[in-house]
Amino acid sequence: MDEMEEELKCPVCGSFYREPIILPCSHNICLACARNILVQTPDAESPQSSRASGSGVSDYDYLDLDKMSLYSEADSGYGSYGGFVSAPTTPCQKSPNGVRVFPPTVPQPPPQQHLLPQPGSLPPIPRNSCITCPQCHRSLILDDRGLRGFPKNRVLEGVVDRYQQSKAAALKCQLCEKSPKEATVMCEQCDVFYCDPCRLRCHPPRGPLAKHRLVPPAQGRISRRASPRKISTCTEHELENLSMYCVQCKTPVCYQCLEEGKHGTHEVKALGAMWKLHKGQLSQALNGLSDRATEAKEFLVQLRNMVQHIQENGVEFEACLVAQCDALIDALNRRKAQLLARVNKEHEHKLKVVRDQISHCTVKLRQTTGLMEYCLEVIKENDPSGFLQISDALIRRVHMTEGQWGKGTLTPRMTSDFDLTLDSGPLLQTIHQLDFVQMKVPAAPMLQLEECCTQNNSATLSWKQPPLSTIAVDGYILELDDGTGGPFREVYVGTETICTVDGLHFNSTYKSRVKAFNASGVGQYSKTLIMQTSEVAWFTFDPASAHPDIILSNDNLTVTCNSYDDRVVLSNSAFSRGVHYWEMTIDRYDNHPDPAFGIARADVLKDVMLGKDDKAWAMTDGGISKGSTIGVLLDFSRGIVIFLINDEQQGPVAFEGLEGVYYPAISINRNVQVTLHTGLPIPDFYTPGEADPTGSVC
Numbered sequence: 001m002d003e004m005e006e007e008l009k010c011p012v013c014g015s016f017y018r019e020p021i022i023l024p025c026s027h028n029i030c031l032a033c034a035r036n037i038l039v040q041t042p043d044a045e046s047p048q049s050s051r052a053s054g055s056g057v058s059d060y061d062y063l064d065l066d067k068m069s070l071y072s073e074a075d076s077g078y079g080s081y082g083g084f085v086s087a088p089t090t091p092c093q094k095s096p097n098g099v100r101v102f103p104p105t106v107p108q109p110p111p112q113q114h115l116l117p118q119p120g121s122l123p124p125i126p127r128n129s130c131i132t133c134p135q136c137h138r139s140l141i142l143d144d145r146g147l148r149g150f151p152k153n154r155v156l157e158g159v160v161d162r163y164q165q166s167k168a169a170a171l172k173c174q175l176c177e178k179s180p181k182e183a184t185v186m187c188e189q190c191d192v193f194y195c196d197p198c199r200l201r202c203h204p205p206r207g208p209l210a211k212h213r214l215v216p217p218a219q220g221r222i223s224r225r226a227s228p229r230k231i232s233t234c235t236e237h238e239l240e241n242l243s244m245y246c247v248q249c250k251t252p253v254c255y256q257c258l259e260e261g262k263h264g265t266h267e268v269k270a271l272g273a274m275w276k277l278h279k280g281q282l283s284q285a286l287n288g289l290s291d292r293a294t295e296a297k298e299f300l301v302q303l304r305n306m307v308q309h310i311q312e313n314g315v316e317f318e319a320c321l322v323a324q325c326d327a328l329i330d331a332l333n334r335r336k337a338q339l340l341a342r343v344n345k346e347h348e349h350k351l352k353v354v355r356d357q358i359s360h361c362t363v364k365l366r367q368t369t370g371l372m373e374y375c376l377e378v379i380k381e382n383d384p385s386g387f388l389q390i391s392d393a394l395i396r397r398v399h400m401t402e403g404q405w406g407k408g409t410l411t412p413r414m415t416s417d418f419d420l421t422l423d424s425g426p427l428l429q430t431i432h433q434l435d436f437v438q439m440k441v442p443a444a445p446m447l448q449l450e451e452c453c454t455q456n457n458s459a460t461l462s463w464k465q466p467p468l469s470t471i472a473v474d475g476y477i478l479e480l481d482d483g484t485g486g487p488f489r490e491v492y493v494g495t496e497t498i499c500t501v502d503g504l505h506f507n508s509t510y511k512s513r514v515k516a517f518n519a520s521g522v523g524q525y526s527k528t529l530i531m532q533t534s535e536v537a538w539f540t541f542d543p544a545s546a547h548p549d550i551i552l553s554n555d556n557l558t559v560t561c562n563s564y565d566d567r568v569v570l571s572n573s574a575f576s577r578g579v580h581y582w583e584m585t586i587d588r589y590d591n592h593p594d595p596a597f598g599i600a601r602a603d604v605l606k607d608v609m610l611g612k613d614d615k616a617w618a619m620t621d622g623g624i625s626k627g628s629t630i631g632v633l634l635d636f637s638r639g640i641v642i643f644l645i646n647d648e649q650q651g652p653v654a655f656e657g658l659e660g661v662y663y664p665a666i667s668i669n670r671n672v673q674v675t676l677h678t679g680l681p682i683p684d685f686y687t688p689g690e691a692d693p694t695g696s697v698c
Helices: 002-008 031-036 047-053 061-066 154-166 196-202 207-211 217-226 255-260 271-379 384-404 425-432
Strands: 020-022 028-030 129-132 139-141 185-187 192-194 244-246 251-253 268-270 453-455 458-464 475-480 489-494 498-501 509-518 521-525 529-532 550-553 558-561 567-570 579-589 596-600 616-620 629-635 640-645 663-668 672-677
Touching: 002 154, 020 031, 020 154, 028 031, 185 217, 192 196, 244 255, 244 271, 268 271, 271 384, 458 475, 458 509, 458 529, 475 498, 489 498, 550 567, 558 663, 596 629, 596 640, 616 663, 663 672
Parallel strands: none
Antiparallel strands: 020 028, 129 139, 185 192, 244 251, 244 268, 453 458, 458 498, 475 489, 475 509, 509 521, 509 529, 550 558, 558 672, 567 663, 579 629, 579 672, 596 616, 596 663, 629 640
């Protein structure tokens, strides 16, 4: 019952209703709160005085529109009003539950007298008082009865009492402004629970309040339960009990209202009967609301499960993402180690080459220096003959040693720079482009039944993705069966969400379904839609298949020719199974026209009489004249063709053993004109075979 608590609180004070009254807009308010939000229209600014003085429109002119009886037949027509103009220095008050109310303009009584005194001690309602509903803001100027003109909501008062009695918590003080303290006493006369500070401040034991009886809170609750239920009385005749119900005004009335009041001519019913009727209506309305509430609870359970699944999937997805990034980091670290190994190898190679060159140059320099020192010592000798004995050899050695320091000897064999440049650009670009890709297949499409239809032997289907689906779709695949319960076959693949399939079998039931696909794969099928094609074939002559000499008119139903030679024209529909019947009427028949009527394949010769090749089966001129009607009956269940002239069959069977796809056809010349009639039922004399259900295919 905790959810009901907000329904039991006054929109002005935010506490449980106390002596609630019903406003004409059907909202409720405490009687004391109603007195607090009254606004008085000053006599000097009343609509009447303003108009009488000839002054401009006052702030209260609009109130005159609402000045009417509380129980007039126009009680439901109060104009909406957003608020009254009050003195600029008087700010608007605000109730505890956030509803804005209007400040009273009547003088406030002393503090000890405005806290729930005796009803008889309430000050009278000022003249020209107006009240505005704090919920819907509809306004009303009170009549002479004041707030007594509003009916008391005894039912709501009883529900509040029962709800408060059902609460097992300790009774709280009703006058504490912020955090209510535990009540210590209850005044039986004021019917209010007080804590000690509020009792001393608001209910002192002196004056008229000294005679009030204060009892413990528990005893006060018991006395409240034991108090007899008040009987509702008429607001206009306070001594009369409500006993009837006015159907027109939708309000309970008393016997005196029917005798003297405005309800005398209205339809009335017994109060008990209407009570039971409205209880039943409320119960029925509650059933529907209960279903919605049940659905809402199930929906909330679904949402809560979604929250849990989102949390679980989020943790799992984060773990997967971390694992994938860690794998990338591990791969990068391995590649880093490989690249560092190459750098170290190049480093060691450079050092070895340079060190070898240093060693070689050091040895060679030491040898050169020794030779130079030896030659200098030889030059110091004063023995000419001895010098000449070795000088040639020394000169050769010096030149040979100098030649060993030739080109390239004093050039470094290796540079100090590393000729390695890491190409990290593509990898950095790839890292910057690293993002989530759609790896889920699309959801099953939804067929839009209001846009799906069949016409003749064509079917139009429309579909869309589910409203909450965010998965990308690259295209759709539409599938139909063969009209006899056979396997499905693809009839459309593309990005469109509507498709018309032509050339289906007549009088056949097709099953259709559609699925979506993207780069990740193919999604689930939609629900299967069953569609019925036309029971009979409607078709016309086909200008595209006609010989150039053929002339068509009447929406391609009437045909003639501008040549003396025979020319062939086919229909725009072909048949491969079922039983079909159509007729052709001779409109003009001159000078031996020799028309031929029958069926043909698509590749029949168009410049010879129908039936002259092996691609057509036809009946030629056989006693027909202007006005004659030729009928053609094609039965694929038996594989036969029957011709009729003026509803009389021409022989038993014209052709047998027919299989494949055939078009209705005719060959004519300029001496004849024929009109085609389709969509006809099978003649009564003929009983179709049972080999195959009827239909047609293009």
